[in-house]
Amino acid sequence: MRVEQFQYLIVMALCLIVTLPLEFVLHARVYRRPRRLLRALLPTFAAFVVWDVAAIRLGHWTFSPEFTTGWRIGNIPVEELTFFVVIPLCALLSYEAVGNVLRLGWIGTLRAGSLGRFLPPAPGPDPRAEQRTDDRELV
Amino acid sequence: MPWYSVLTVVAIAVVVAAELLWIRSGIFRRRAYWLAVGICALFQIPVDGWLTKLSSVIVIYNPEVFSGLRIFWDSPIEDWGFGFALMTLALALWVRQDPDEATDDRPALVDAAADRSRP
Numbered sequence: 001m002r003v004e005q006f007q008y009l010i011v012m013a014l015c016l017i018v019t020l021p022l023e024f025v026l027h028a029r030v031y032r033r034p035r036r037l038l039r040a041l042l043p044t045f046a047a048f049v050v051w052d053v054a055a056i057r058l059g060h061w062t063f064s065p066e067f068t069t070g071w072r073i074g075n076i077p078v079e080e081l082t083f084f085v086v087i088p089l090c091a092l093l094s095y096e097a098v099g100n101v102l103r104l105g106w107i108g109t110l111r112a113g114s115l116g117r118f119l120p121p122a123p124g125p126d127p128r129a130e131q132r133t134d135d136r137e138l139v
Numbered sequence: 140m141p142w143y144s145v146l147t148v149v150a151i152a153v154v155v156a157a158e159l160l161w162i163r164s165g166i167f168r169r170r171a172y173w174l175a176v177g178i179c180a181l182f183q184i185p186v187d188g189w190l191t192k193l194s195s196v197i198v199i200y201n202p203e204v205f206s207g208l209r210i211f212w213d214s215p216i217e218d219w220g221f222g223f224a225l226m227t228l229a230l231a232l233w234v235r236q237d238p239d240e241a242t243d244d245r246p247a248l249v250d251a252a253a254d255r256s257r258p
Contacts, residue, residue, distance in 0.1 A: 008197050011189055018182075040233035048225055051146065060143050060204045067197040087222065088229030091179050095230055098178065099171035 007067040008079040012086045019093045027113040028096035030089065040092065045084045052080050143205040147220035154224045157231070164234035166227070172234075176226060183222050188212025 022028045030037060055061055056075050063077050071078045100109040111119050158164060166172040190197045192212040200215055208216040 008190065011186060011197075015186060036233065036236050039236060040229050043232060044225065044229040047228065051150065055143070055146075058142065058204075059201055061201060062199045064195075064197050064199060067195070084225070087225055090182070091175060091226035091229055092233050094178050095171055095175040095233070098175045099169075102171055102174075 001069070004067055005065075005069050008063075008077075009069065009082065012079065012082045015086050015090055019090045022093040022097040024114040026097035026109050027100050028093045030092045030096055037089075037092070041085060041088055044088050045081075048084045049076065049081070052076055052084070140203070141205055143200070143215065143217050147217040147224070150224040151220050154228045154231075158227065162231045162235050164231045166231050166234050169234075172230060175230070176223065179226055180219060180222065183219065184211045184214075187214040187218050187222075191215065191218070 023031050053074065053076055063079070068077055068079050073081065097109070100112065104112060107119075110116060158166065188211050191200070191209075191214045193209075196213075205215045205217050210216050
């Protein structure tokens with residue numbers, strides 16, 4: 001095995017590393033809701049793996065042996081399996097982070113996130129309190 | 140036959156129909172959804188580019204199965220349709236589990252009224 005063979009997997013790992021701060025700093029709380037996460041990821045994963053298996057079988061795309069590990073489950077490279085978990089994860093983290101910023105503003109989101117304890121206290125009501133109450137109370 | 144192009148269009152149609160008819164998470168009415176998908180599409184440029192750049196290609200597309208339109212670092216334009224379908228399905232299934240959760244600036248009352256008007 002050469003290091004280059006891990007390129008695809010390294011790209012996937014970088015996606016996870018780059019989006020990880022969204023979970024904590026921008027308070028996305030995606031990894032911290034694992035059951036809900038699984039219910040979103042599993043059907044998505046299954047549907048796209050079916051497409052991928054068919055596309056690989058029909059020769060729509062192939063993978064460079066130079067930049068992939070060659071580890072496969074059936075005809076599908078493990079890199080592809082990670083792709084169908086990692087990319088949806090990035091999308092969910094982005095959605096939650098964007099939603100927080102739209103709803104609470106940047107400062108409010110940062111206060112709610114894990115770096116909030118380092119920020120000076122909010123002048124108005126605590127955004128954490130607002131988050132706990134949730135807009136459902138309005139309904 | 141441009142099968143990848145055809146299947147990409149089919150996948151987008153299936154996912155959009157699934158959201159509108161069955162999942163009904165309401166994501167298409169949320170600004171956070173469109174902003175997040177847009178941001179992810181931008182980040183797709185370097186990620187997809189790294190996987191598809193022809194100088195040292197990792198994922199090799201059969202030229203017969205797609206449009207031949209390669210953008211940025213040689214990524215087939217279909218990849219953005221593939222990504223849209225992939226992310227939209229995951230987001231719809233995620234949001235469905237708590238559709239009342241305020242994840243954007245839309246007043247919760249508006250969403251709640253829309254929810255009540257559903258069959």
